[in-house]
Amino acid sequence: MVSCGSILDLYRFRQQLRAQRLAICAALIAAVLGTLALSGCRVKAIGDYDDAIDNGITDVQQRAELYFSRLQSTPSTPFDQNFYDDINSRLAVLKSRASSLPMYPIIVEQIGNLKTEFDTFQKLDKDAPRPIQSAIVRDAESAVTVSVESILTLELALKRGVTRPPTLPTKNK
């Protein structure tokens, strides 16, 4: 038969254990929350604005527009491998930079897609007889413009407070 004294001792022992567990839990929670408080406790879901990416993508677009304009104004302009080598090296540098920035996987992928577009246009350009059809240049330019605007819209939004730039109007065909 269990005595009242032993039941009481057991109860007191269990209460003691419970109090100790609560104290340990409270200490752990305070430590975690304290760390959050010390670190600023601001949530961050994506990387920060980078002006090298902003300026670099704008520079790529500028060079591309010059080449597109040349092909449009002078359709007999021969295929220029130097243009593609230059664009590819610039995009490779930008992709490396984006890859090294924290929380930047989206823009890394976007730069990769932009490079793919230039690779595709390179094939179109190289295989197209001269004078090159203006439709080919126009359609390619449109895709590159949309990609550049997409990247820049996101990049500028990473300033967190700057309104996005107005998008270029659709060209009248």
Added chain:
Amino acid sequence: MALDVEGLATQMLGAALPILKKNAQNARSFARVEFAKIAQTIVSIADQLATGEINQQQAVLLLSMQTSASRNVLLTLQGLALLAVEEAINAALGVVKTVVNTAVGFSLIA
């Protein structure tokens, strides 16, 4: 001082929802403009193929460029959504900061 869960939740939702709505509208405006350009170009490609201005191989390559551009539009929308969520969560925490910090007795929410 005990924290009122329902009260806190209502305040946080009140802070977060307008931000999410505003950012959704911005994202919609961006997407509408960019997809309109892509759609117009796709129609142009089809017309050019029909008139013989471009051949089939060229049409396929030009369409693949449009597909890639579409991917970049969607990626931007993904990024803008992340920014919206970030802003909404921080606003929600900001609105209950004083109440929570007073209740716990230290700057739990910075």
